[in-house]
Amino acid sequence: MPLPDLVRLQHMLDSARVALMLVENKTRDDLTSDIGLVLALMKSVENIGEAAGKASDEFREAHSAIPWERIIGMRNRLIHAYYDINRNILWQTVVEDLPPLIRQLEAALPAE
Secondary structure, X not given: OOHHHHHHHHHHHHHHHHHHHHHOOOOOOHHHHOHHHHHHHHHHHHHXXXXXXXXXXXXXXXXXXXXXXXXXXXXXXXXXXXXXXXXXXXHHHHHHHHHHHHHHHHHHOOOO
């Protein structure tokens, strides 16, 4: 695997893990009262999408089970929507979509 793709993949994995750490012992209702949590989750998900967008086409094709376009699309939505973010979708993305993504990313990384 080319080094840049390895770095991007690791960035995605690190940001996904941070997002899950941030929601540990939290509920969806916390997004209503904790703007810091909202912003931190947004940044983590943005970082995942930014790194995904920089992965090579060859790498994306080799790992086509990873939903690259959805990940990049979510990043674009967060970047351009500013305060018009649907917090339900943000919560769902983190708690439902990131755990399987983490497993996919771990499987794509070479063994250490």
